[in-house]
Amino acid sequence: MKAPLIDNLQYANFSPAIFEQMRQGGVDAVHVTIAYHENFREMVLNLERWNRWFEDHPDLIFKGTSAADLELAQATGRTAIFFGFQNPSPIEDDIGLVEICHQLGIRFMQLTYNNQSLLATGCYEDDDTGLTRMGREVVAxxxxxxxxxxxxxxxxxxxxxxxxxxxRPIAITHANPHWWHAALRNKSDEVLKALTGAGGMLGFSVYPHHLAGGPDCTLESFCTMIAEAADRYGAEHLGIGTDLCQDQPDSIVTWMRVGRWTKGIDYGEGSASNAGFPPMPSWFNDNRDFGNIRKGLQNAGLNTADIDGIMGGNWARFYAHSFGPA
Amino acid sequence: MKAPLIDNLQYANFSPAIFEQMRQGGVDAVHVTIAYHENFREMVLNLERWNRWFEDHPDLIFKGTSAADLELAQATGRTAIFFGFQNPSPIEDDIGLVEICHQLGIRFMQLTYNNQSLLATGCYEDDDTGLTRMGREVVAxxxxxxxxxxxxxxxxxxxxxxxxxxxRPIAITHANPHWWHAALRNKSDEVLKALTGAGGMLGFSVYPHHLAGGPDCTLESFCTMIAEAADRYGAEHLGIGTDLCQDQPDSIVTWMRVGRWTKGIDYGEGSASNAGFPPMPSWFNDNRDFGNIRKGLQNAGLNTADIDGIMGGNWARFYAHSFGPA
Structure with missing residues (x-):
């Protein structure tokens, strides 16, 4: 198998047009978010929508559940879609739903989305009490x-x-180092050392709030940061998780931030004067732009093997060790 | 593969003791009912309970989803458990849940349980209007x-x-011919001819209300009836679906009959004076008793190939053609 191209986080307003762009960009696999605040039944409705897309566009996409699906994607010229949650709300208060969701194809789950959850503390809380009692059980x-x-x-x-x-190794699917851009959502050197030291993976985000300079961030700055991260943490622990929210209306970023947990408004990484989705950097707008990142990594002096790994090979290896029974 | 032993309908009060009896009886596969009146989320709770049993008793049982699991069952000395619904309540009013349920392993679904459903008419209604608009869509x-x-x-x-x-061929998983015992739940010759003529399967029930003579039905009478059915419909369309409700309290048969559709009481196949589960015939009480049926079929003059088919080979062939995409 040639090194696959994997984007390990997108929450686009998916459509046949975007699936076509995945194929035009040669993207072998995408990990897509299918839940932020949905309960189990609501999450299943999102699965049903994906089932319709798989039924209607079998020439473009199919449901991915194992690393072997990366080879199938390449062999058939399609994109494997892997599912994940950005919040544990779909498992409700029921640990039995972890296995049910795995049986339905979910392969990633965030323990929190910004707020305290039943499992752990989100990055916007004042106090972080670590894993809860249920959190430890659910991780196991x-x-x-x-x-x-x-x-x-x-x-x-x-x-x-x-x-x-x-x-088992865990992941931070979409964030950047705090030492490059001191956003609350970016991760400390201590966290990234612990993550990668335990075999975990970091996916670099191109969501503008995570970028030094925001939408004006240059490709050179982004790729120089990746080269530095490769030096600090080892290139084999790095991948891409763009956090692409293509074609989403601003009402969606409000939903992501507010869900049903407040009657008020919360701007998350944004602000009252910058409440919507931020504009994307010029060098990454959709699934056809991964070639820009590859070129940027070449210009930053990374070797081909490391670039192949960062563009998907490392996620592929991680998938192979992560998606089956322990 | 030697001819498998398959019981294509049980709703026992399952327990490790019953799983041990399945092994003692050499039962390769059982189709178990996991929903009568449950909505989707409640049915998932039942799946969770089965997941626990699979996790806790991997030496006895595993989840079956395809005909290949029959070979796995024989090769590993375990019983494959296939899931089915006796009512379409778990798909609620949502056709998308058909595929979701299939992805969760459900392989059989009754379109009705006694009453009118969103899909079709049950055998206890006064008027039968056939498949509904949604019923035709769901069958497709x-x-x-x-x-x-x-x-x-x-x-x-x-x-x-x-x-x-x-x-595709359909099934009547647990019923007997009306010409043998004129119960409302048993099936007319016209229905059985149409069913088997279209490649469908009939599973013979040993639930006493379906038996000539009830609990006193003799093995000879039961097996002579099967021999007659083999003559009428072809032995290759026949199998077993005992409807075994072992170890269930009488409150369960009330739940099966009443669900949440009435505040009153409905006795179904029973009566006010015989409201609970009826006693089983002496020759079939649990999963260790399939040898009795096999002997009865021999005594009724059926040949070995036909007996092997009725005891499971025919269901195995049906599974092979039924559980995958069209």
């Missing part, structure tokens, strides 16, 4: 069935405890 | 994904229309 259950713990939106102590408590 | 969707239409509790016109409308 995710380890057992083969669902990856994702701590992209979690607070530091919770993240470090998840790394420590998990018997 | 079941055909597409590989979920078997089961009409055991449906009324005649609905059953004939399901046979006609379905592009």
């Amino acid at each position: 259950e995710m380890n057992r069935v083969g669902m990856v713990v994702d701590m992209s939106h979690s607070a530091d102590r919770s993240t470090l405890e998840a790394i420590e408590h998990s018997t | 969707e079941m055909n597409r994904v590989g979920m078997v239409v089961d009409m055991s509790h449906s009324a005649d016109r609905s059953t004939l229309e399901a046979i006609e409308h379905s592009t």
Whole structure:
């Protein structure tokens, strides 16, 4: 198999047009978010929508559940779609739903999305109490069935405890280093060292709030940061998780931030004067732009093997070890 | 593969003791009912309970989803458990749940359980209007994904229309011929001819209300009836679906009959003076008793090939053609 191209986080307003762009961009696999605040039944409605897309566009996409689906994607010229949650709301208060969701194809689950959850503390809370009693049980259950713990939106102590408590490597699917851009959602050197030291993966985000300079961030700055991260953490632990929210109306970023947990408004990474989705950097707008990142990594001096790994090979290896039973 | 032993319908109060009896009886596969009146979320709770049993008793049972699991069962000395619904309540009013349920492993679904459903008419209604608008759509969707239409509790016109409308053979998993015992739940010669003529399967029930003579029915009478059915319909369309409700308290048969559709009481096949589960015939009480049926079929003059088929080979062939995409 040639090195696959994998984007390990998107929450686009998916459509046949975007699936076509995945094919035009040669994207072998995408991990898509199918839940932020949905309960189990609502999440299933989102699965039903994906089932319709798989039925209607079998020439473009199919449901991915194992690393072997990356080879199938390449062999058939299609994109494998892997499912994940950005919040544990779909498992409600029921640990038995972890295995049910795995049986339905979910392969990643964040323990928190910004706020305190039943499992851990989100990065916007004032106090981080780490993994809860249920959190420890759910991490063990995710380890057992083969669902990856994702701590992209979690607070530091919770993240470090998840790394420590998990018997399998975990992931931060979409964030950047705090030393490059000091956003609350970006991750401390301590967290990234612990993550990668335990075999975990970091996916670099191109969501503008995570970028140094925001929408004006240059490709050179982004790729120089990746080269530095490769030096610090080892290139083999790095991948891409763009957080692409293509074609979403601003009402969706409000839903992502507010869900049903407040009657008020919360701007998350934005602000009252910048409440909507931010404009994307010029060098990454959709699934046809991964070639820009590859060229940027070449210009930043990374070797081909490392670039192949960062563009998907490392996620592929991680998938192979993560999605089956322990 | 030697001819498998398959019971294509049980709703026992399952327990490790019953799983041990399945092994003692050499039962390779059982189709178990996991929903009568449950909505989707409640049915998922039942799946969770089965997941726990699979996790806790991997030496005895595993989840079956395809005909290949029959070979796995024999190779590993375990019983494959296949899931089915006796009512379409778990798909609620949502055709998208057909594929979701198939992805969760459900392989049989009755279109009705005694009453009118959103899909068809049950055998206890006064008027049978056949497949509804949604019923025709759901049958087509079941055909597409590989979920078997089961009409055991449906009324005649609905059953004939399901046979006609379905592009794949359907099943009556647990009933007997009306010409042998004129119970409302047993099936007319017309229905059984149409069913088997279209490649469908009939599973013979040993639930006493379906037996000539009830609990006093002799093995000889039961097996002579099967021999007659083999003459009428062809032995290759016949199998076993005992409807074993072992170890269930009488409160369960009330739940099966009443669900949440009435505040009153309905006795179904029973009566005010005989409201609970009836006693089983002496020759069939649990999963260790299939040898009695085999001997009875030998004594009734059936040849070994036909007996092997009726005891499981015919269901195995049906599974192989029914559980995958159309």
